[in-house]
Amino acid sequence: MALQTTTVAKDPQHPIDPAAGAVPQPEVSPDLMLVKQARAGDSGAFEQLVMQYERQIFRTALHITQNREDAEDITQDVFFKAFQKLNQFQGNSKFSTWLVRIAVNESLMRLRKRRSSKTVSIDQDVETDGGSIPRDFAEWRPNPEQNYSQAQLAEILRRTIAGLPPGFRTVFTLRDIENLSTEETAAALGLSVPAVKSRLLRARLQLRERLSRYFRRNEASE
């Protein structure tokens, strides 16, 4: 019998044919797919990854360094480094977490350069409890942020977070502003989960204390 069954050759090197579109790949995240395509030399795929995460990386760098120029440089460096190390990304963590980790390292390095005499690390200034114990128990006005223009509010928030030690600022940024989970934040910073929680608590309380002077119900100078 010469009945030939045409079997589709499965290439072990390229088990996924994106053009086919019909192969179910529930295991592979869209990011991992883009990473694989970028590794194969697809610039469009890498550009897509940059587009997806440049805002988050820029904001993270800006929150940590508090300097726009630095944040712009860091954003470029982060994606360039990520591109160079693309083979090292195993897909064990989310691609965004991997990027954030690079961004945090680059940002702290930049801070260190700026204050060459002082070592800046994620551990800096976090051993003191200063300012973490609530003292201000005034209630805030309803929607207190609406008493300020957008520009004023932005300035208040910037100045307030800039007053936190870098180690607190970074945890608050990742966890509360960028919405990473506690575990992702810990992974991105190389900290334990309890350490993240403790810093997060103190960061939140310190920010609250400092914002209270703008948002409290009474005695607020408009």
Place this chain on the structure above:
Amino acid sequence: MNCTEFLSKLTDYFDGQIDPSLLAEVKAHLGTCHHCEVVVDTTRKTIDVYRGAAAYEFPQELADRLRAAVMERCRATGKLPDIKTK
């Protein structure tokens, strides 16, 4: 539960990662302690304000410029020969 104990549970309370028996204690403390109630409300507001406000703008022009610079650096390595995988 006193105020210090309450504060130590605040992060878990916010994150909804607190076991039911402890949650009952936390709520009981909140019901009787105005100071802690204020701390909870204003801390929550602090997070909301930071989350909601674009404290740092990221205009499209900047996004485009940074991305173009990144892509140029990557292409210069020769490792991005513009193969179309899709």
